[in-house]
Structures are given as structure tokens and as C-alpha cells.
Amino acid sequence: MALTAPKRKSQRKRRKKKAPKTRFAFYLRAGLIGVGALFAASIVWAGYYAVAAPPGTLLMLQRKLSGDVIIHPWTRLEDISPNLVTAVIAAEDTRFCLHNGIDFEAIDKALEEAENGKRLRGASTISQQTAKNAFLWNGGGWVRKGGEAWMTLLIETFWPKKRIMEVYLNIAEWGDGHFGAEAAAQARFHKSAKDLSSYEAALLASVLPNPHDWRVDPPGPYVRKRAGTVRARMHQVRRDGLDACVLKHQ
Known part of the structure; x- marks a missing residue:
């Protein structure tokens, strides 16, 4: 022992x-x-x-908890005016049909302009904005940016461009609790999204970066000028077929 x-x-x-x-x-x-x-x-x-309409987003929940009334009708892309599709591409991401979610060419250009003394502008694509709006939250930070990059990769893998645009136009915020193209068209122009004119579509696309401060009813001088620029770009987008990946089957 x-x-x-x-x-x-x-x-x-x-x-x-x-x-x-x-x-x-x-x-x-x-x-x-x-x-x-x-x-x-x-x-x-x-x-x-990829097949089901998102019932809502974290931003919608945030707005609702702050007391806003949320208006969010879902509308098929076929029932949204092609003018709005072209206007959003012209205003937000002219290379939407050319990149795979993250536009490295636009990022390089933005960094080059910043090095030359210009204000650093965003280079976020429609795909990235869709991923952020549908799955994540607003704000910065590496966690959110990393999640955005991953979800952008996923939707570009599983969704056609047409579906990305459809989801984007249905969950984008247009101010005053209005989310989606149909809610915005009804609130701002008292008509369906499928009946939006080229000018009305340009106005809606022009205020997307800041829908709470920039108005379309009525538009101020800055918004009118911006809408004019968007309309000019729309002609370029149509001429070059830069919206064909979305509209070729409509």
C-alpha cells in the first residue's frame, strides 16, 4: 500500500x-x-x-418600437414601374448588372478620389444595401460590415439580380414609416408604383440616401437638381443596357 x-x-x-x-x-x-x-x-x-417575401426588417422593428406606424405592402417587381428600376440603378449603382455584389472598381475609384482631396463617398452596391436591409441593422462596425459582406455573397449566389432588385424596392425606406415602392408611390404621388412616370421615379430614387430630410412632396431645389441628374443617367443606363439584367424579361 x-x-x-x-x-x-x-x-x-x-x-x-x-x-x-x-x-x-x-x-x-x-x-x-x-x-x-x-x-x-x-x-x-x-x-x-429567395422565394418568400421578407415579413419585415430590423429597421422596421426599430421604427415601430419608436412609435412610428409602418406601412409595408409587398409588390411584385412586375407591378413596379420599370422607370423606378432604371432610376434606382442610375442613382445608386450603375454597375449593378456588371458586378458580383461588391464593386471593387467603384471602391478603388472612391479611394482614389479621397486621396486627391475629394470627400470620401460611399461605394455600397444595391446588393450590399439589400443584404444589410433584409438581414442586418443600420450602423457601422466590423461585425455588421462582415455580416453584410457574407450575406451579399449569399444573395448573389442564390438570388438572380431580378430578385435582389425586387427585395430592395420592397424594403427600402422612403420616410414617414413608408417602406417599399408601393407605399412610397401611394404616399407621395397617390398612385400605384406601376404607374410612376420617369420624373416621379427619379424623384423617389433621388431621396433614397436620406428619405427623412429630402422630400419629394414637394421637392426642394436640391432634390429637383438631383432628380434632373438621375434622369440624365437613366437615359445612359437605358442606352447602354445597364438595367437589362432586371428588365429583359419584363
């Missing part, structure tokens, strides 16, 4: 030394499982929205 006691004590010491490594392996395994589950859930979520 006297000879075996030290051995048991030595075994206990070895077990104590191994315990931290065991805990680390457990946490690492649990973390990897959690990350894997998160990625799997995001793929399922993106796949579901």
Missing part, C-alpha cells in the same frame, strides 16, 4: 494538468459548432428569402 499511494497522487497531478487543455478543447469545439450553425442558418435564411 505504501508503494502505490505516491502513484495515485502522481496520477491526480497529471489529471489536474490536463484539465485546462480539456476545457480549451471543449470551448473551441463549442465555438466551432456555434459558428457552423450560424453559417448554416444564414444560408437557410437567404434561401428562404
Whole structure:
């Protein structure tokens, strides 16, 4: 008995030394499982929205909790005026049909302009904005930016460009609790989104970056000027077929 006691004590010491490594392996395994589950859930979520209308967004929930009345009718892309599709591409992302979600050419150009003393402008694509609006929250930070890049990759993989545009036009905010093209058209022009004229579409696209401060009913001098620029770009977009990936089947 006297000879075996030290051995048991030595075994206990070895077990104590191994315990931290065991805990680390457990946490690492649990973390990897959690990350894997998160990625799997995001793929399922993106796949579901490829065929089903998003019931709402985090921004809509935020607005509702702050007391706003949310108006969010879902409208098929076929029931939205092609003028608005072209206007949004002209105003927000003229290379929408050419890039794969993240426009590196636009990013390089924006950085080059900033180096030359110009104000740093955003280079977010319609695909990125759709991913952010549909799945994430407003604001900066690397977590949100990383999530946006991942979800942009997913929707560009699983959705056709037409579906990306359809979701974007249905969840974009146009101020006063109005989300989506139909709600905006009814509130601002008292007509259906499918009946929007070229000028009305240009006005709606012009205020998308800041729908709370820029108005279309009536538009101020800045919005009218911006709408004129968008209309000129619309002619260019149509001439070059830069909206064909969305409108070629309409």
C-alpha cells in the first residue's frame, strides 16, 4: 500500500494538468459548432428569402418600437414601374448588372478620389444595401460590415439580380414609416408604383440616401437638381443596357 499511494497522487497531478487543455478543447469545439450553425442558418435564411417575401426588417422593428406606424405592402417587381428600376440603378449603382455584389472598381475609384482631396463617398452596391436591409441593422462596425459582406455573397449566389432588385424596392425606406415602392408611390404621388412616370421615379430614387430630410412632396431645389441628374443617367443606363439584367424579361 505504501508503494502505490505516491502513484495515485502522481496520477491526480497529471489529471489536474490536463484539465485546462480539456476545457480549451471543449470551448473551441463549442465555438466551432456555434459558428457552423450560424453559417448554416444564414444560408437557410437567404434561401428562404429567395422565394418568400421578407415579413419585415430590423429597421422596421426599430421604427415601430419608436412609435412610428409602418406601412409595408409587398409588390411584385412586375407591378413596379420599370422607370423606378432604371432610376434606382442610375442613382445608386450603375454597375449593378456588371458586378458580383461588391464593386471593387467603384471602391478603388472612391479611394482614389479621397486621396486627391475629394470627400470620401460611399461605394455600397444595391446588393450590399439589400443584404444589410433584409438581414442586418443600420450602423457601422466590423461585425455588421462582415455580416453584410457574407450575406451579399449569399444573395448573389442564390438570388438572380431580378430578385435582389425586387427585395430592395420592397424594403427600402422612403420616410414617414413608408417602406417599399408601393407605399412610397401611394404616399407621395397617390398612385400605384406601376404607374410612376420617369420624373416621379427619379424623384423617389433621388431621396433614397436620406428619405427623412429630402422630400419629394414637394421637392426642394436640391432634390429637383438631383432628380434632373438621375434622369440624365437613366437615359445612359437605358442606352447602354445597364438595367437589362432586371428588365429583359419584363
